[in-house]
Amino acid sequence: MPDAIFAHSRLAAIYDEFEGGREDLDLYVSIADELGAEVVLDVGCGTGILAVLLARTGRTVVAIDPAAASLEAAKTKQAPPGITWLHGQAADLPEACADLAVMTGNVAQVFLTDDDWADALDSIHRALRRGGRLVFETRRPERRAWEDWAVGAASAVRDIPGTGRVEQRLEVTAVNLPFVSFRHTYTFAADGAVVISDSTLRFRERTDIESDLIRHGYMVRDVRDAPDRPGREYVFVAQATP
Template identity: 40%
Template sequence: MRNAEFTDPRLVAVYDVECPWGRDDDFFLAEVGTSPCRVLDFGCGTGRLALALAAAGHTVTGVDPARASLDAARAKPGADRVTWVEGGAEVLPAGAYDVALMTSHVAQFVVDDDEWRRVLAALRRALRTGGRLLFDSRDPADRRWERWNPVDSRRRVRLPDGTDVLTWTRVSAAHAGVVHFTRHFRFPDGERRGDAVLRFRTEQELRGSLAEAGFRMQRIDGGWQGEPVGAGDDGEFVVVATAV
């Protein structure tokens, strides 16, 4: 099943435990700032960051195509402060937001170049002129997928109900910036798995596609502390752009 960790309720529960609040969330929360504004969390998943932004006083809309992930988000404390919308780029209204976010490497799940152009165009329409787009994408030069193997990626996850789940990842193909892999989840009553594909775009590709979509690049950092691209251990592109 493609992207099952977002669409299968049992795997969504594992994702929620595997992916707690981190330095990336600190960065995006701080970058949005303290002045109340209208925020779009595009690909909001189970709502970790959307809920924090709403608690900080922002007007937040969380959009995601995966119903199981949205169901998990809606069940969390404070969920009534966020407007949750099931769908993709096609549901975004024009000029409705001051800031748009794509976090947790959501941008990499948009593999096809034509689809990526459509997503960026929709985000540009959804932002007011002068609004900001913030997102993260792994730097292909870091070759992070080489660490996604059954040994290095293996971990045991304990769910809130006490269930232990063993997880690991296996890459099946990596070519021209496109990486295919499978996530494995071993529950006490059997194993589930989910296939996924990610696109690792270069800095040049990101800059070109953003300019084409009507954004001006403010900066690309190489990590969560503002490191230059290629420096440090984060292996990230942290992108801040403005709608023009």
């Protein structure tokens, strides 16, 4: 079940306000250009920012997410034709339909069990055309990002048109590696409502990810540094093999 930050209607509607300009997504557009990808799967598309960016380049995009509220927020964006919005999991993707599949943000880390991670890799493999690529990012465990989250736990406040003043607070609730849990708490000044979203991410080692990719029918073509977050994340570029 998706976290409330994506699945709760009030939180999905304000998600973009707290996430900012998403400069991290430029990398995925450039990789799509580099690979000449014409049809792209956006797995865990959230509120659709990347899907819209890709569609604006003339590409066909299949954007899927298990959180209906996030998809509703995505559909309100001004976007050119070419995006198909799907409510579901990776297993619900059509077969052999795309040149490139992407998982941005923390999507690759929300698969907590080995079985869920394996199912996602297998489902994406089936959805890729022969020789298609899977590109995703994951945080480097040795960077210990959760320590930064704990230090920077001061609240953020946004005045959001149509919603009013909203305060967001972040706290780390548990560190049991490879799992890290954290909580976002939102307070809506307009009516005093408090909405809590609990999340857990799995921090996999690079060698484990490479082994998983090979085991599930991929060839690891490259492991890059995220240009806007140097030293913090790996960006995997893997090719589906027959």
